[in-house]
Amino acid sequence: MDYENFCLQILEADPKIRFATAYDSWAVRVGGGMRKGVTNLLSEHREKELVNLSVMDWKARKEMAQWLGKTIYTLAEYDKVKRFSFYLGDDYLLLVSAEKDADTKRVVDEVIKLYYKNQD
Secondary structure: OOHHHHHHHHHHHOOOEEEEEEEEOOOOEEEEEEOOOOOOOOOHHHHHHHHHHHHHHHHHHHHHHHHHOOOOEEEEEOOOEEEEEEEEOOOEEEEEEEEOOOOHHHHHHHHHHHHHHOOO
């Protein structure tokens, strides 16, 4: 999959989406970034810290999959933004942030639709 293009499509799908970036299991960015013109709420250090925590959470959820099934996505809602983690198979994690007033169902549906559309 072309993760750069996939993340760009996500940003284009909804103007409320601020950030869409895919990472491998080592927390290495494989595509995506912040929407142009949007100010990052986190410092570079805090952003890396959040990505590392998200990857650790992803790995823990993979361990639970044998009992609960695979995690499709998780959502954290903060005072300022919504942050989604989408689990793209066993090897990639997609982090998406959106404005607080973004339609959660719309974001989830668009990301999942685009994921399947971009499968090789």
